[in-house]
Each structure stands twice: as structure tokens, then as C-alpha cells.
Amino acid sequence: MELAHMEVEGSQQWKARKVPLCQPDPANLSQRYSHSDLFAGITEPVLRKISEKLGSEWQKLATHLGLSAAEIERIMMDDPGQTENQIFNMLVKWMRQQSTSTDQRDVLCTALMEIGRRDIVEDLIEITGLQGPYTFAYFQQQIINNYKQTATTIPGHPTLQTCNVGIEEFFIPLYLGKNIPGKTKSVRSVRLQERNIFLDEAQQIILKSVDDLFNQEIVKEIKILLCGGAGTGKSTLLVKVANSCITLGLKPLHGRFHLVLWIKLRHMQQSSCVLDYIFDQILARNTKLTKHIVKRFIDDHESGIALLLDGVDEIPSHVLESEEGVYRVQDILHNRVLTRSFVLVTTRPHRKQYILKGHPNYAHIQTFGFKPHDRDQYIRLNLADDADMGEALITHLKVNANLREMAVVPIISQMLCLVWKNHKSLPERITELYKEFAVALFKRRNKDMSDEQVMSNMMSIIDGLGRVALQGLLDCRGERLMFKESEFQSDLDEGRAVGFVQGEKFQCGPGEEELFSFPHKSIQEYFAACHLVKLLDDDENNFRHQLEQIGDGNVLAMEYLLRFCCGRSEQAAGLILDHIQEMQGDEKKHQRLARLLLFESSSEELATKLVRPTNVHCKSKEDLKSLSYYLQHVTPPLDGTDFYIYVRKQELTLLKGILLSDSMKSAGLIMVHYFLSEQEREELSLLEETLGVVVEQHRAQLHIVVCIEAKSWFDVGRVSHSFFRMQEQKGELGLVMNQQSPDEVVDLLKALERCRLYSLTLCGTNLHARVRHVSHILSSLRLLHLSACRLVDDDVKDLISILPARHGLQGLNLDGNAFSLDAVRSLTQHLQGLPELRGLRLTNIGLDAECIRQAVSQDLPHLEEIEEGIFED
Secondary structure, X not given: OOOOOOOOOHHHHHOOOOOOXXXXXXXXXXXXXXXXXXXXXXXXXXXXXXXXXXXXXXXXHHHHOOOOHHHHHHHHHHOOOOHHHHHHHHHHHHHHHOOOOOHHHHHHHHHHHHOXXXXXXXHHHHHHOOOOOOOHHHHHHHHHHHHHHHOOEEEOOOOOOOOEEEHHHHOOOOOEEEEEEEEEEEEEEEEOOOOEEEEEEEEEEEOOOHHHHHOHHHHOOOEEEEEOOOOOOHHHHHHHHHHOOOOHHHOOOOOOOOEEEEEEHHHOOOOOEHHHHHHHHHOOOXXXXXXXXXXXXXXXXXXXXXXXXXXXXXXXXXXXOOOOOOOEHHHHHOOOOOOOOEEEEEEOHHHHHHHHHHOOOOEEEEEOOOOHHHHHHHHHHHOOOOHHHHHHHHHHHHOOHXXXXXXXXXXXXXXXXXXHHHHOOOOOOHHXXXXXXXXXXHHHHOOOOOHHHHHHHHHHHHHHHHHHXXXXXXXXXXXXXXXXXXXXXOHHHHHHHHOOOEEEEEEEOOEEEEEEEOOOHHHHHHHHHHHHHHHHHHOHHHHHHHHOOOXXXXXXXXXXXXXXXXXXXXXXXXXXXXXXXXXXXXXHHHHHHHHHHHHHHOOOHHHHHOOOOOEEEEOOHHHHHHHHHHHHHOOOOOOOOEEEEEEOHHHHHHHHHHHOOHHHOOOOOEEEEEEOOOOOOOHHHHHHHHXXXXXXXXXXXXXXXXXXOOOXXXXXXXXXXXXXXXXXXXXXXXXXXXXXXXXXXXXXXHHOOOOOOOEEEEEOOOOOOOHHHHHHHHHHOOEEEEEOOOOOHHHHHHHHHOOOOOOOOOEEXXXXXXXXXXXXXXXXXXXXXXXXXXEEEOOOOOOOHHHHHHHHHHHOOOOEEEEOOEEEO
């Protein structure tokens, strides 16, 4: 077989030539080259140049190329004394023995590497532009092979490294904001220990997608700094970026880059040399590449490379600042090397200033975790095996403000899903849940610790941080949620490392302030409670001194702090309940708090410390749980107590238990507001079943109000059928419809004709010229609320016409409509004929409050104004 020829111009043949920025087919590279391609670069002149450089090692090379001793001896005999000719003849002989496989180009380079002649291999690549194991395309493919193993999944558990899920299925976009350079606003007031200050916060634009990070029309710079707290999704985002590079044929990231290097900086505990990391963590162990070759590839393709540097805050300072290594992280961050490469670096906020001081021209992006809609989608994905379970958790978050806010942080949302999936609920007591939060954050940075070490080390850090947390909450000038470094002791660095506290430098007028905060106020409250309970263990007088700072004015604001204390110590719970009973103020709210504290303490004996209530409001699942616990341990009965209970499908079991309690037998009014969910279709039948069990016990006291909210799913036929069935079981029924279409409202009112409704509330629905339809169910109504229904004077006339004299209406609410004074006077004059009217609301109707007051006092003198526009008997 004759070798292909190419022209050679003297020594210029050996000058460095850049390898083309090619995009290899993801299929087997060996299938891409024909027989003639195989030797396009290895010509006779090239073999001559190799012969000149090789020297006395040629026999060793021949052996590595597979030539026998006899063949080597024959070559030496044919051309005695002419070493270069012998080498050339040996190479030609070897080439002619090769098949047409692409392996032959690899074999020569491998053999040269094995005898220690990397210099010849590198020159061979430069002169020929070979496709194979020592080329840029080979380098690309090795990285892609790594990403196929490392960038197709993301953690499915906050602490277990072996639990992973597919990124294509489970990746949820993050809420990203880009600071607008030079534009700030000083609207954030922060209370510090010595004074109040206003912080200058950057104005931002919101990015629409991850792709916007790589769109220079949006980010402007080729260096991007992505900041966010612990668990906010920074690392997961970079996995998504690396994953998008697996199919190079797509030319990823807006076609801008030929090479994407994803560097997980947490592994850099000895050296911050990126080149070392590429070999240690990305390239295969048996790679034929050398550091010298890879460095040359990176240098030659600098502007076509994207570096993803994940977690600058996770490199020890002495490693980051080391002077050793090629492409040191510090040099890349400060734009001393690879200045034309795209760099996306992630960090927690406290490392931001270190990066910007070295190179200010970064596009500064913040991640806030999930948007609420995306948080809900994440929950649905993680609980996809049981759609009802996912919707139940989403509903739970809607009525729990603290958890709802915290769940936008991906790691918290992930943990909530795991707990909910295993128990079909969250822990009964919030103290247990927050303990799990703390353990999850701590274990992410301490994976090798035993459980015993975790608890010991973690609680030591929490106690130290909790001292500052408690001081902030109980500050006599008002609670403080941000702190200066000087307020902390030695636990600050450890707390910041695991995500218990986060620090950031802010502009404040002409100066700069470094301030620290906890990830969420409720976490600050949990840490403060841990410290407070430890004070009790060490010195009860000190505990009592701190407790005295909680009085009538701030006790309700300290709900979570006190609940966490009670959850961690029964002794603390007893002292706190005694303290609350001595307070003045809103008795109903104090009693609600006392029930929550009793429940959190898990102590039956402490039930005797609670005052028997006369009026109970339960607006959340937590309220229902605490009421249920109290009823189980209080001595019955609760004579004459009125109960106002708000429930959804998920709380029906709790409701049933409460209504069947012996302590409820002598209750007064029991009003249950039941809210339809967005997706449930059979839940009214479940309400019927629940109430059917207890109706005989509470027929006289029980009032059921079905609430159809803006996004509630409902069917007119099913709802009306359930109403008529419940009418047979119960004494009083009510209906609330919020922001429904006028047609749906009218259809349901028609379907409910002859149903004895006690109350009707329609809010946010355009009922102009449709008021007459209310007459379908008007005869039995005692309460009628038509708020923000776009009613005008003509509608007042219709309302008057359907309210005959002597009608038994007791309350009328027309807030948020638009009436003239003449219309109001006509209404109040007509209402004189309703002898049972006890309440009238006319707020925000476009009239002067004094005019309304005069009309009502003249025509309905038995009603007194208790608030502007609100009149009661």
C-alpha cells in the first residue's frame, strides 16, 4: 500500500498549527474515516521527521509497535550504520503491515508515549491535525463521556449521595435575577444593635430561563457570578448546563462554545489547579492525553471554552490562595488567565466580594430558589406516584406561611417531599420538622460524620448561633434579623459553612456593611429556642430572666420561639404556660397559643394549666391538631363554648375526632367552613360521610358553610345534590362563592332553589343586572353578602324588590360596590321593614362616610357604627 503524499516546506512543517474547532459526531469516531483519511497526516516526510528526532530508542519503539527481533535485525543489516534510515525503514515497514482500521494512528502515538517520547506525539498532532486519541476532538469526547456518567442525574435526597433522580425529568427552573449595574435603591431598612440603617440594594431584571445566562444580549459580560444561599439550586443548575453539552452535535449553549468544563470546586482540598482537576475528576483514568497536551488545547481554544466553577465558598482559603498550579481558580476568578473564556462561577453570598475585588466586571446573578408555581410543580414531580398526596402537600403549604416561604428553597422543598411521602404528612410537631431541616443542612457538608458526632457538633454550633438569634428576637427596640460579625463568637464560620447563617457585604451610603442573617426567620427562632432551653438546663434563673422579656405586647410575635422551646423541653413548656396565663390582652388569641404550646410539648399533664375557652377559632391544620390534643386531655365538658372551624378535605379526619369528643357535647355554636380544593371531585361526599357520623350529637349547634374559592373545582349538579342531602342531616347550611363567573353563580343558585340556605356570600363576581337571581334561595336566608360584585343603583332597586317586608334577613353586606346617596337612603328606608336585621356593611361604596352614617342612623337607629361603614345592633 502506497502512502499518501503532502508537500512539506522545510522546517515550517513543524511549526505549531491550531487544531480546527470541530464538532465530532456522537457516534463511534472510528466509523468516520475512510482508508485514504487514515494516512492523510502521516506521510513519508512526516516519518522522516520522526526518524530525525527518535534516535537510539528506535529499537524499543519497534518492539512496542509489534515488530519481532528478527525483523529489527533484518532492518539493521539492510542499512548498517545509518540510524535515521533504519528508523525510517522500520516505520514504513510497520505502516505497511497495518490494516485500514483507525487504530493504527493510535498505535503509533501510544507506542511513542510508552517509550517516553511525548514530545514527538505533540509535534505529530500539530503537524498532521490527526483525528484520534491525542486530539481536541478526543478531548471533547472524553469530557462528554464523563458528563454521560455525572450530569444525567441530580440528588434525590439532601444527604444520601446514592439517591439520585433523572435531571431531564426532575429539573425545575430557578428564579434568577440579574443586577443592573449602577442602579440601586435604598428602601430596605435594617435594625442593627446600635442603630437603624438603609441598605443600597441593586435593581434587577428577572431572567426567563437558564439559557438567558449564556445570552450576551442579556448578561452583557462573559464572566458571570451566580450567588445564592445554601440549597438554593446553584449546583443543580450547573449539572443541567453540563447535561446540555452531552450531544455536541447540537453545538450547545447558543452555539458559542466548543468545550464546557464543569469543575466541582468542593473537591479541591489540596490544590486549586484546574488542570489537575480535569485529570483527577473528568478524564478517564486510561486517557492518552497529557497535561501538556490539554493545556495546549485550552490555550488554543480559549475563546471557545466555557468554565463552570461550582462552589467557590467550598474551597479552603489556603488552597484557594496557593501559588502553585496551572490555571489556578484564583487566577481564573480574577481574570489573570483564560481572559477570553466564558466563566460561570457559583458561590454563597459571603464569597461574592472576594471575587468582585479581583475582577469587578462580572454579571451578578442571584438565585432565589423556586417561584411558587415552580415549587408546586417540583412537589408534583416528586410525588408523581400519588397525585392526591402531592396536591395535599401543596394545600398544606398554602395555609402555613412559614413553610410556604421556606419551601421555595429547593433543598427544603425536597426534604418536605421526602417526609410527606414516607408519612403522608409532616411531623405532628414542628420542632421535629425543624430539627430535620438542621440535620439535612449540616450533613450536606459533613457526610462522613457518625450520627452521634452530627448531633453533638451540630447542637454546639446551634447553641452558639442561638445566643445571637435570641438577642435579636428579644431586642428591646424591636426584633433584629440581621447581625454584625462582632456579635458572634467562634461559631460563625462553622455555621456559615453548613448554611445555618449567611453573610453578605452591602453598600450603605458611602460605606460598606458586612451583615449576617439566618436563612429564614423561623430558623432563627428555632436556634434561639435551642439556646433558651440550654439556658434552662444550665441556670433556671437565667431562663426566667429571658422569659420575662416576653410580655403582653410581643407574646404573639414569639409564637414560634415558644413552640420550639416547648417542643424541646417539657420543663420549659410548663414555665412558659404559667407565664402566659398571667398575661392580659386578647384572651382568645392567648388561648390559641397556649393550645399550640401544649400540643408541641406532648405533655398530657400540662393541659390543666390552660384556661377553659369560651370562643375557639381554628383556621389551620395546626389549630385543629392542637384543639384535638387539648380535647383529649381536658376534663369534659366545655359548656357553651363556640367553635369556628375552617377545614379542607385533608382535615376531615381531625374534624370528625373533634366533633365526637365528649368535651364537645355541651358546646354552643359549631360553625364549620369547608373549602373545596382545586382538583378534588368527590370531596363533598366525603364531607357528607364525616358529618353523617356526628350529626345526631350536634344537629342543633352545627352550621356548615361550603366555600368555593377562585380556583376550586366544582360541578353544579354534584354540589347541589350534596347540599340537598346535607340539608336532610343538618340544621343550617351556607354557601360562599369567590371570584366565580356570573353564569356559574346563577346556574348554581337556580339548582339550589328550594334548598334552605342560612347564608350566601358572593364576592368578586359581576352581578350587575343579575341580583334577581338571588331570589331563588332568598326565602330562608339570614345572612346575605354581595361584596365587590359591581352593583350600582339599579341593582339596589332589584335587591329591594326581592326582600319583602318582614323578611327574616339578619345581616347584609354590600362592601366594595358603587352607590349614590339616594340609593343608600332607598335601601335603608326599605330595611326598616326587616325586623330581624342586626348588621349592615357599606364600606368602600364611593360615598363619604358621614353621609352613610347619617342615612343609617336616621332609618335604622337600632344599629350603631362600630367601625367606619360597619353597623351592628
